[in-house]
Amino acid sequence: MRVTIDSIGKSFPGVVALGGVSFEVHPGEIHALMGENGAGKSTLIKIVTGVYRPDRGRLLIDGAAANFASPRDAIAAGISAVHQERNLIPRFSVGENIMIENLPIRRGLVDYGEAHAQARRFLDMIDPSIDTRAEVRRLSVAQMQIVEIAKALSLEAGLLLLDEPTASITDHEAQALFAVLRRLRSEGKAIVFVSHKLEEVIALCDRVTVLRDGKVAAAGELIAAMSRSRIVSAMIGREERVAEIGPRTFARGTPALEVRGLATSLGHKDVSFTLRQGEILGLYGLVGSGRTELARALIGDARILAGEIRLKGAPISIADVSDAVRRHRIGYISEDRKNEGLILAHPIRANIAITIWPRLASRLGLLTRRLEERAATPLARKLDIRTPSLEQQVGKLSGGNQQKVSIAKWLAASVDVLIIDEPTVGIDIRTKTAIHELIAEITRAGVSVMLISSDMPEMITLADRILVMRDFALVGEIENERRYEPMSRRIMGFIHAGLEAGESQQEASHG
Amino acid sequence: MLAVAIAIGFVILSLLSPAFLTEYNLYVMLRSFCVVLVVAFAQMLTLAVGQLNLAIGALGGLVAIAVGGMMEKLGFPISAAVGLGLLIGLGGGLANGLLTVRTGINGFIITLATASVFTGINLGVTESIPFYNLPGPFVAFGVGRFFAVPYLLIPPVLAALLLALFLARTAPGRYLLAVGGNAHAAELSGIPRDRIIVLAHALSGLLAAIGAILAEAQLGSAQPTIGADWLVMSFAAPIIGGAALTGGHISVAATALAVVLVVLIQNGMVLAKVDPYWVQFLLGALILAAVGLNRLRAVRVEAA
Structure with a gap:
């Protein structure tokens, strides 16, 4: 045929x-x-x-x-x-x-x-x-x-x-x-x-x-x-894709999240890394390599079989998702905005305030629209969510604005660690840049970000360091020097096992 | 396990009540078994593809009235009236299926709406007045028996055998379960998913019509209220029989056994002179127990 x-x-x-x-x-x-x-x-x-x-x-x-x-x-x-x-x-x-x-x-x-x-x-x-x-x-x-x-x-x-x-x-x-x-x-x-x-x-x-x-x-x-x-x-591709957010000055801060020898019920084996305060730590890997699953384990959505998680130096145990969010202040933005991230039929105001409802409620336990608005308005303004009103249904917003609402919701919860999974899937180029700037911005305010992305240019634009995952294990860690061609070559080298991976590993260990 | 429960119930009842094992009581039990069984099968087929049919009872009521009217008012021969009644059931089910597939709206809403439509037609035509003068042979079929076996039992048993064969051994039957088991995969395998969903609804309508005609023969009159109390039972039997609400897993035999169990319990409560209203309560408890048991098994399989 x-x-x-x-x-x-x-x-x-x-x-x-x-x-x-x-x-x-x-x-x-x-x-x-x-x-x-x-x-x-x-x-x-x-x-x-x-x-x-x-x-x-x-x-x-x-x-x-x-x-x-x-x-x-x-x-x-x-x-x-x-x-x-x-x-x-x-x-x-x-x-x-x-x-x-x-x-x-x-x-x-x-x-x-x-x-x-x-x-x-x-x-x-x-x-x-x-x-x-x-x-x-x-x-x-x-x-x-x-x-x-x-x-x-x-x-x-x-x-x-x-x-x-x-x-x-x-x-x-x-x-x-x-x-x-x-x-x-x-x-x-x-x-x-x-x-x-x-x-x-x-x-x-x-x-x-x-x-x-x-x-x-x-x-x-x-x-x-x-x-x-x-x-x-x-x-x-050959062309150098220049990072659009400019050089990041980021001081090697204290560790925000440390993971040592983590094994999970989802299949991770011996995963260890450190996320520093104010850092954007990239996690690259092919679909199915266990990146999203690692995020789920970190927010208490999977059983942890072995290993240790430390938050600001202190060992923690994460009972469930609400424990991760409320007690440990770890947030997660799902790659599946529509099904897992947002309540599409609800207004922007409610979607942003959802993480802090218990805190917002008045002494009688009542939650008013006014209280939600007071919390959501400054964030919506800061993130430049384009909407006529906070009463707008989230489902009617563009993908980029929906993503801004997702981020706003975690800023409202004032998380210390934010895991962002595929932040710009299905988002047009201009809004994509705005989202990138926003992610860089929140790290300057002290939030530590773990960025999961399959988008190589995005990874090289945003991340300070890049971890490479394959088959539910970390197989490489690279300092991002923000030059597209050599970086992507090395990352792909880790993923395509064999000769090139060997070379890259040597390069990485020497460099 | 259902069979064990039934056997235990049977032994207990025959020990406790001398009336239980009489020929007449067995006949009564078997007779009340007939309609419920067919109604349970009607729901089972929509459950098989991961859908549900809230219009079974309403469609049944409409068919019962149509068949009664055709025989009494229009003077149709029994065979013609029954045949047309079955066609109405098939058509109603077909409409449910086509509406669900074409609009992409959840079958729950579609059948909720068509249920109201069917009931509306039914009551509009009859003004809630039953047909009492049904032809002699039709009524005779409803009460006739061979020792303890009512003639009424013949169509449900035939339906059960044909359904079991259909689901286990014919391509459309297998497709039905495949669509319920994983609709996306079935579609990628070249199975015409939409047509299969329509087929499930159409057969469900046909079975509802059979149930209605049996109920009519059993009562000896065409009541507009036939079908009004079918809904809970239609779900209870397949679910007690282990059907998955997500589709793809049903059993004709287990559904039939579940109906036997429920009929046995009802009969036992009648013999024990318990208020019949408590039967409803027990049915609910039984559904909860069955669903809980299924869940427990699923959890255990996952853990293993």
Whole structure:
């Protein structure tokens, strides 16, 4: 199957995910699709598999225009995919999950014997040890991933898309997968392979397309002709992106938050770092590396199994989220503003004052609009929240103003430590700068910030130091020298294990 | 576990009350079992896809009146009236499903609204006056029995067997549970999610119609109030039977056993001359206990 992606564009409110992307996947090749977080890979895959519809451009299959209204259409056209997120029915058996798109029917009834036999065949290609009659919810994460892959193979599609298929499986299983992919290639199937692991890509793929900021940075280059460093350069871009907030003068203050040997029920192992007063400490890592989960552990939303947390030198234990906020003054701004951060149907006034309701209430325990306004007004003014009135519903504000409300709410609570998760996702460039200035501003007032971001320029603009997380462990710590190119190269080096990581680690330890 | 509870209840009742094991009492119990079972199945199907149907009773009332009117006022033959009644149920369910899927509004609100619409039509047409002169064979079916087994039991048992087969062994049935289990994943697997949700609602409406016609035969008259008291029971049985409110996990057999248990308790309370109003109380307690037990199990699985 020949798949042509012809100047496809896709925008979401406030952000252009894909801005005119063109390249071609040929039959009989394994085509790598690479790029940093947010470069547009997953959006592109969702368009090819019919989950999203493109705003502009065309998708051609063997030269004919394809117009998918749903994933069902894409499957009918011979396209199958392993998506990044898990897509299995927990209470169904392994075999039924694998065959669900094409359950064998005999005399109108599902033929389970046949279904399990067929599922067995596809499962055996990767891992013969999984029982097709086991319930999916009882499997390990790695086993589920293998079931996902077997499910995609079962369609015997002309185009197979794999989004980070090896993220959670062992090397042995990955090798089995690669053998299958090579065989499919020799049968003339087209395969698109998304991975952050450069070694894999170089060993397996024929050509590579690199996306950067929703545009093509390298289109279908032969892997054999690309060096490792040229691929990384295409991913991060050559131009120096100048920090827009100017130099930060930040005195090495006393430690505000110290974490030693932390292990959590979410899977962190031996995490240690120090956040100093007034510092912006960056935490970089790929999606799923455990950054958000670390934030959740620090605000008491996960069980801590081992290790120590010290606040201003004194060891603390955090019972739950309200304990973290009220007693220890640690705040957290979720990356999911709409679902976890704000109450969209409530006015700005209430959203800002929510953290201090008990403190605001009058002696009789009454909470009046006046009291809320008195607390919220100076903050709204200071943060320059653009609104006709504090009575405005937060849901009606722009993304940038919503984020300002989130920050205002924690300033109202006068937190000492603020963890900010992906502060500018879905926010336009100008407001983004305003948010960056605001974050820098609050640290000058003494708040210590832990910044979680997948946005490399943002990280290098804002952070004073950058921690790199991979697989729920910290794998690197870099002093930010605010030069984009060498910094991003070193950070990516920590993430892409192998030769480059070794080099970067040496650099880091020497520097 | 339900089966054990039922067995214990059975033994206790037969020891305590000599009236319990009489042929007539068994007949009475089985007879009260019929309508409740079908109504429970109607709710179970919407629960299967992670939805719910508050309009079951209202739709049932409408069907009962329509069938009664067709037979008594319009002189339709029984088969035609019943057939059309089933179609009304199917259509009502279809409307619920289509409205839910097309508007994207929560099924709770949609069925709350359509329930009121169905009841409105029902009362508007009948002005709350029942139809008492139903055809002889129809009424005879409602009271007929073979020893302790009422004829009325035949349709619910058939429905149970067909449903079990449908959910376990047909592609649309499996799709129904897949959509309930993980709607997003089902959609990415090429399952037409919206059509499956509509199917669940349509079948739910059809079962509500069957329940209504059975209730009509059982009473021997078409009361506009048929269905008015179905709601709690329709949720109670599937939930006591272990259904997940989030969808994707239901059991025909366990739902049926839950109905048996409830009927047994009701019967026991009647034999013990307990005020029937306390049955409501006990039903509520039973739902709470069942949900609590499910939760406990889920917590234990997570901890393991």
